Amino acid sequence: MKGKGWERWAAVLMVLPSIILIAIFVYGFISWTGYVSLTKWASTAPDYTFVGLANYQRILFGAGIETQRFYIDIRNFVGFTSLFLFSCIVLGFGLALLIDSRIRGESFFRSVFLLPFAISFIVTGVVWRWLLTPGTPELGSTGVNKLFEYIGLGFFKPRWFTDPTVFYIADNTALGGFLNQIGLSFVTNPNWGISVGTFSLVLAATWQLSGYVMALYLAGMRSIPHELREAARVDGANEYQIVRYIYIPLLTPITLSVVIILSSISLKLYDLSVSMTGVGPGFATDTLAFNMFETTFKATRFAQGAAIAVILLVLVSVLIIPYLRYSLRSETTQ
């Protein structure tokens, strides 16, 4: 819209307060954090002595537990995010289809599926910790394992998040040997695996967020013109084909936003794992965000915590910036 001169100024003035606030509270603070990460601040009192990239070096290439924990956290992030995205998208899409198929009690089901989204991660964590407490062979099962017993599935006794197992390609397997031969020996390491504990977190996080994904897909489905579906039906398409060739392509932008929103949530995730599993056995369910929090406020290594924060920010940016560019560009071409 092109307006009179004063109107253009009014438009700028209307958004100016927001822009200033974001400039300070986001970019100002981020720069400050970036600066701190280059200092040697390591107790309550700020110490702005410049040390270059020493903190990054310590985290990324150090010999201590910090480095080990950092790579475990990266592993957890990759494992968690991929499983979490997969289950949320499949479940969210499936449930949206279900609701969209005009079943009776539609609004009831929709409310139920959306319900967990209203609950805080802290509560979710506490409840799921109870549900997934496995019990022991000596004392019997607890939580959902007990429910499995009730319905005759007593043989199924996963240890959930108390299981320290990490699935990875071991050196002594055929695939592991092959990878070693072709020079990918670094892959045959628990840091390139996925911890069993992750599955429990995924279960809880999916419980919480799949309803929201469903709502997004449902909204998308409802805005697909009715005639399109009818036309396809007239042409003899079956339900599967309609989903495959009409729904999925038309809903791709939604899938993209879901991927972005959920992965940014999983990067920032910390209250769920803290209240549910703590850090898990051997950091099986630890997160970068909690690591950063502990490094800063428990070990009071402020500079090192800032370095982790910056790495987190870089990871977020790698994810978000291409997406923002893509979606804004596709908008202008429209």
Place this chain on the structure above:
Amino acid sequence: MKQSKFLYALIALAMLLAIVPAASAAPNTAVACTDTHTVVAGDTLSLLADKAYGNVKAYWPIMAYTNYANLDDAKKYPNKITNPDVIDVGWVLCIPSQADATAFLAKFDPTKPNVGLLFGTPSSGQLQVGNWWTSGGEFAGINGVYDLYKKAYPGVELIHAGIAGGGGVNFQASNITKLQAGDPFDVFMLHAGKEVIQYDPEKYLTPVEDIVEAGEGSVMPDDLKKLLTYKGHMWTVPLNIHRGNVLWVNKKILADNGLTAPTTFDEFFTVADALKAKGIIPLAMGGANKFEGPQTFEVVLLGTVGPDGMLGLHDGTMKFSDPKVTEALNTYKKMLTYTNQDRDSLSWDQATKLVIEGKAAMNIMGDWADGEFVHAKKTAADYEGIPAPNNKGSFLLVSDGFGFPIKAPNPENARNWLKLITGKEAQEVFNINKGSICSRTDCDYSKFDDYLKSSAADFKVSRVIPIIVHGSAIDPAWKTAFTDIVIKFTADGDVAAAQAALVQAAKDAGVAQ
């Protein structure tokens, strides 16, 4: 448009809700008056005392409490009583309960009237107590101390700033950011020992040796005094002493199986094998709070290297590369095979509960676990807390105390608080509830339970070793690394990697290896 009508209704409702609650916050009354009496013609304090307590001489407490109430809430109690013979029609008096009156008279000597007691201390403002005690026995304990403080300083508004969770990290995040921002709590909780380093005490805290010395200096154990001192000053006023290396035993399970409580690692494994063979969990362990595994390892380490070795590890005269450390890692690893499989899903108290309920035989935990047994109405016949295997003669010490920020907004009130907690009365009321012994040696243990009596006796004859995992022995960064190493080791059992990491952590902390 139906939708927008709905929306406006919603906004209106929301605004209403935002306004209403502002009015509904109830004020806290610090002074407990069981009755409020407005003076009518013919009233005298003696008559009122007679009516309330059946004792014409018991008018002193009415006078004192009316004065306290006046300090606390001058609107409701507009008058002070300066002379017990003079009261006027229309005055509003505060009549304390029989118990409060009796307690007052026990302290008060009418032949030498104590002005402070009669008029209260005319203090005002707030006292923000930063801490992570928000539930259970510790919450009850700190509330007991609050009651004492309110009685002594009725004008002060007490603010219990409790933040729990994350193994104390949530509280620390709040505490540290406030210190940095120059807007700290008046007093905040910390563990005696090296934990204070992270607060840069010389910059942010007020030294408290004058308060400690005046309050409990003559009756405080030297080991504790040494621990409190950093860079020539004391920075923490201690409130209690916990023991970290206790083996909690379900007596019935052991007796039923013809076993006795183990005092060495060898005995421990013999007992554990016998129990395991019968399908009983020998050692209950938690993991959800992060510190359970590391603390158990620390106890094993202490049992393996001995008290001198442990102090040596703290200061670098013993190396973490020592074969004894390898041995301790192996012993701990073996011990884990006797624990409950689901340990990472249980908090320490749930693990203790397994022992209480007879689902597991033993548990290595600090003596805060004692409160759990007491809470479950267990007595010395059901359980005992003895030194952990190979730990006899060593007392792994954890001490809770308070620090005093330089920029405390209400320094006088903070000072009064710190003075109060050095006292016997405050320490007794706190520690009976929290399940710890006093930081002063002259508490009356007849009121404490059997375990605490034995702990107090043990303390006097044991070597005192500050604890690592709760921040007393080493600085916080090193402590965090130590904890993280054990957490990883507990899951992967890689002895060599764990030992290498322990060596590296000590190096990073500036301790030569």
Place this chain on the structure above:
Amino acid sequence: MTTETALAREATTEVAGRRGYFNWWRILLYAIAIIFTAYYLLPIFLMVLTGLKSYNEINLYEMWSLPRQLSFQSFIDAWVGSPSVAGLGRNFVNSLRVAIPATLISAILGAMNGYVLSKWKFRSADIIFPLLLFGMFIPYQSILIPLVTTLNALRIGGSLEGLTFVHIVYGIPVCALIFRNYYATIPNEMIEAARIDGANFFSIFTRIMLPLSAPGFVVVAIWQFTNIWNDFLFAITVTNNPANQPITVALNNLAGSFTVEWNVQFAAALIAAAPTILLYILLGPFFVRGLMAGSLKG
């Protein structure tokens, strides 16, 4: 609009019926719906069940047994407190006092930003908008320290006003996004027509955009209210006086560092979740409709 949907529904049902997958296909659908209902309701069932028990009945191994007698004591303890726990009644009120004004102001700011960014694109708006949006993805842990320092400098540290302010600031990006996308669906022709009638920058906003904004407001209100209500990180770092703490912090404190009264904990969790759950049940259909109205993409 309502009639239209009903007609559409009838039509589909008819089609489905005629095609004959009424029998096994429908039954399968319901079976799936019911299984997932169980998945979504099980944790809530557990919370209610445990909340209705007394402390002595709390036992992991008897987690699923019914309470021996119905007791609402846990709920009372959770609300008003008991000697061993602090009640969270006043924290509930605190949360309302933060979430409601913050949501309202966020929504208004969002509408203003969305209006300008969708209809009055000034030069450099194409750079400003993504920069604004990026703000919603940053890990907030990384900005806590400067945040607290700044709030103290503004003299609103530690207060509910301070927390409200923080939520408004970090809510700017998402609210701007929702309104911008929503307003993008309002045809420019409408505005052109209004301009011919003499409407200016402000009157277009107040007379055309705002009256059409209901679905956008619903989505923003739900999104912001839920996020603010459930926020924990800002709450613990910005507020410290328990009289000023929101409900998530109080809830976390119930879990304490030591003994946990699980029955009270779960009762409190239910109390804490009640307003947002209620919001979703009441506004759920509007939420989906709001998402549909274009505020979701991007």
